Amino acid sequence: MLLIENADLFSPAPLGLGTVSVVGGKISGIHPADSAKELRLHMERLCPEVTVLDAEGGKVLPGIIDRHVHFNGAGGEGGPRYRTPPLQLSAFVRAGVTSAVGLTGTDGTCRGLRDLLMKARGLEEEGLSTWILTGSYALPSPTLTGGVMDDLCLIDKVIGLKIALSDHRSAHPTVDELRRAVSEARVGGMLAGKAGTVCVHMGSEAPAFEPLLAAVDGTDIPLAQFAPTHVSRNEALLERAVEYGLRGGNLDITAAPGEKPVFGIPTRRAVKHLLAGGVSPERITLSSDGNGSMPRFDAEGKLAGMGIGPIESVLACILELMEDPEVGPEKAVGMATSHVADQLSLPHKGRIERGRDADILVLDDRNALRHVVAKGRVMMKDGSVLARGTFE
Template sequence: MITLIKGADVYAPTPLGINDILIAHDKIVEISPSISLQGGAVTVVDGKGCIAMPGLVDSLVHITGGGGEGGFHTRTPEMQLTEATLAGVTTVVGALGTDATTRTLPDLIAKARALYEEGISAYCYTGSYQLPARTITGSITDDILLIDTMIGIGEVAIADHRGSQPTARELAKVAADARVGGMLSGKGGIVSIHTGDASDQLTLLHEVINTTNIPASQFYPTHINRNQSLLEAGQRWCEAGGFIDMTTSTNEQFIEEGEIPAAQAIAWCLAQGIDASQLTMSSDGNASLPVFDAEGQLIGLEVGKVRSLFDAWQTLAKTEGVFLHDAIAVVTSSPASVLKLKNKGKLAAGCDADIVLCDAQSLDIRDVIARGKHMVSDNGVLIKGTFEA
């Protein structure tokens, strides 16, 4: 299976200029200005007029569904393959949320493996919102070390009424266990942190890194664009050496209540001098977007969309003052680096052949290649999920 992309403007995400990209099976073999191959086994893709960028890495997707805050009928549906591929997403990381009873870790692992068999790369976290953590083996370290798809734990909830209200000591122990599991397995061992809208914000994370030997880089807090105050707390977390993630799925009510659109939040952070390597966006796809009243009662519910990640990236890329390579990094190389997915998020020889071709003017998706397979062509689906109509 040999594919040759001809004449694309390549962003790796570092801009490389007009180049050809040679793919053999699931890897990039070569990127250079002129590659010539002959033979019927070579599929040639015309990349002229397009930018070629790495496939998007979505670090938080509820691939088996989420929700349930309003009762059983409010459990959200699982993600389908083309929800990712049509949005240029070639790598997803699945997680459990509030519900770790009817949504289970075995199901999460099975769904991740199913998505892999259908053509994209899929990983997952052990645990959920609550501590003590739900695990497969009885140990966070063992889950990360022994289960191939598991790369960390999350999303552990802080500053949220739905969380288990963990102490710094409890959270430090979780981080230490995940760190050791990551070290022994060569994985990230990251602790994905769901940050709620309570006033304590990221205080607990600062307490952990100030009183233990756990570095800030072990934590990966998300939903940092809930409001300007939390965004400024995120800036301080980056100054302490950490990473922050903005959520792209939103609704009008969230925005009216002070949430900052993800692209706008990233642009603000870049303007403050935060490096793009510390900034990411994720979709929170297929999660519930619950609206609560002052007493914590559910009054509204929508569903997160994986597509929102590409839409937010497109907005960011067109934002004045934001370099295109920085915008690309935020959804490719930055999350891949945080998660220590070494062959993801970049275009280079030896890396996984996850490539998105976008029209150079509109930045609309034209083609998507995942692990060397042509999944989307001319914005039309070539490969569907097993049970997609």
């Protein structure tokens, strides 16, 4: 049993001061602040070992659901020495990520889905909630069982498909190939009770979103079956993202805090641009592209440099957006929690509500991460990581 007292709650909607009770890894209740003492005595009568975390009035948010993490490593555009290593559990804890979706990238040949699946299972055993996407930049998509629908139906961890578009590293799929891919993912998701979302890596080439619009044109497949990511890569793509969002498409922004980020347009500016253009906040999500390689190419397409995606970028962007009067706490927190849970059909995630998984972040008075709880287990306490991977 766990109690989080004196919490300034954002569910993501602001709830004010209160106490969160946790039993068996689930949120059992949200209680008024003045009932904390009575609640603690009641729980201690039921169980002598009750963990109490005092938020001291700090912000308390749902754990981050990072929908785009290369947790088994990625990269390789510059050769074998540019392959990023797998992430360890403590990296997620320090970033406030309690749920993660793993995927491959450019390399779907040597970065196998089998290894990705086992890494997801390992992180789950260590305390996270994890899922994966089948496929890669290539089409036809590499799969675990021989087919996208089979992967979705037969493998619990597979919740969607990864492809790439409008990028010199993509397979440059035709409209028919895109239509077939999204159809297989949609039907596989329906049969398995999953979202069957198609994560679309977006590059900088001129077609941008047009092939996605053409793929669903004349069908009953909702545009939201696609989930384009990296939509704040550059100004031209972001401008076209507004129209795409207005037509019912979902948009995932690669989190880029600060005014001079390592990737693309600053997230604060990108989010405000989408909102000002009329895009519904529920259609906007944030992800890190964590642990993915971030190659830089010159005008001739030659590798000019290499970076790595910081998994902690999502939390940094949430905090920036919470303080922005044009965005505010509810929208900011929702973009990395409830919006993601809704789009990925994860009904037990993304909100601080009774019956949801107890994935909770507690910030201190400086908005630094103080406590992290994942499925009811305290992973960080008073800024110190308590949960580490098997080989850390």
